[in-house]
Amino acid sequence: MIKNSRFFLFYSIIFLLFLSSIFFISGCSSSHNGKIESKTISGVKLQTVSETDLPKYLEATGTVKAKIISVITSKVMGTITSINVKDGDMVSQGQVLLTIYDQDASERVRQAEKNLDAAKLNMSLSNATYMRYKALYDEKALSQQEMDQITTEKELAQTNYERAKAALEEAKIMRSFYTVTSPISGIVSSKKVDVGTTAMPGMPLLDVENTSSFELDANVDSKYSQNLKIGSIVKVRIDSLPEIEGKISEIVPSVDPMSRSFVVKVDLGPGNFRSGMYGKAYFNIGTKRAITIPESAIVRKGGLIGVYVVDDKGLVNYRMVKLGEKYGEKVEVLSGLSNGEKIIVEGTENAFDGAIVKGS
Incomplete structure (x- = not known):
């Protein structure tokens, strides 16, 4: 009986010691948690958010x-024989960009030059004849009818010369179309043809900007x-x-x-x-009416964007917000904040969820 009482007393003491250790640990834990929950912070600046008038933008x-883009097209038909530029090249006004086979055009120029030489010679002879006959007419040795005929031949020779001259200019202009030059100074933004391509009238060749x-x-x-x-x-x-x-x-x-x-x-x-x-x-x-906050108030945690909101009792709470346009050093808040709430705008590095702002 005494032996059993001793065992009972021993186990009772062990059990009491065990309960005491549990209460001690629990008390320490409560005391530690109480310190975290009631920890105060300082060195922060608060600001009350409010709506203001902001510019409203349409996106x-x-x-x-480029404000000036020259689409260069072909004015003639022919095979492209050379291209002197590539995409990205800077070119100046009048610079040769490419050439088109112009054998027929050159032949027309040569023929027009021959025609002009013949017309010029005929006009020179007609003028000389006219001067001789004019002298005879002045001496009354030539009738009016004969003088009129010589005058008509002189005028016809002059007309033929002018026509031959115009035909040569036209042939030269046509030949110039086979040498394509840049109408403006700029950059070649698009080359649309290659050597050997058959150009057609109105066909795009290059773009110069x-x-x-x-x-x-x-x-x-x-x-x-x-x-x-x-x-x-x-x-x-x-x-x-x-x-x-x-x-x-x-x-x-x-x-x-x-x-x-x-x-x-x-x-x-x-x-x-x-x-x-x-x-x-x-x-x-x-x-529009909207809330803006300083960029210094924004706290990014990983992929989250938020601010520290402080309630009337000074308790700090991290709240996610959605941001909009920037206005200088301020940012529009689309959602997450209400008019009249307080946020930390300076010293956010000292803040954390559950903290108490000292002196708030």
């Missing part, structure tokens, strides 16, 4: 083009036709380039019946542009 996509000025041709929904004016400033964003400002230079009045849109040309001026670049234009079409 429209478009394509960059003047690279001194560019524009963005943007497609705008027809319902905004009354919101845009020539001369208005436009924000333009082009892939891989900084944001720039353009100006509306032309509004095409016709509307595409398929897309129900019209083209607005935005003058970009000179720059590191290339025709065909994709761009977006942002047209100011009024104002």
Whole structure:
């Protein structure tokens, strides 16, 4: 009996020690958690968010083009014998770009030159004859009828000479069409033919662009036709380039019946542009009420974007937000914040979920 009592006492003491250790550990854990939950932070700046009037922009996509593009076409039929340029080459006005086989044209020039020489000789002889007969007529040794005939022959020779001269000029012009030159200074943006290609009248040969000025041709929904004016400033964003400002230079009045849109040309001026670049234009079409916050308030955690919101008791809560346009050093908040809420705008590196802002 005494032996059993001793065992019972021993196990009771062990059990009490075990319970004490559990309560001790639990108490330490509660004390530790209490410290985290009640930890205060300082060195942060709060700001109450509020709605303000912001510019309202209409976004429209478009394509960059050189303001002056010369599509060079063939005026004659013939085989291309040489091409002196390639895509991307800079050319000057009057520079020879390519040649077309011109044997027939050159032969016509040679024949026209012969005809002109013959007409010139005939005119010279007619003039000399006229002068001789004029002297006889003045001495009353020649009748009026004979003088009229000589005068007519002289005038006919003069007319034939003028015709031969004009025919030679025309033949030379036709021959010049077989040597294709650049009408402007710029860059060869598209070579459409190769040596040996048969050129036809009206057939495109090359495109040459003047690279001194560019524009963005943007497609705008027809319902905004009354919101845009020539001369208005436009924000333009082009892939891989900084944001720039353009100006509306032309509004095409016709509307595409398929897309129900019209083209607005935005003058970009000179720059590191290339025709065909994709761009977006942002047209100011009024104002809107929206919330903006400083960029310093934005906290990025991995793929999340949010801000630290502080309630009336100073408790910090990380909240995800959706951002919109940038306005200088501020960013529009599309969702996630309400008018009148407080956020941390400075010292976000000191903040964390569940913290208490000291002195808030």
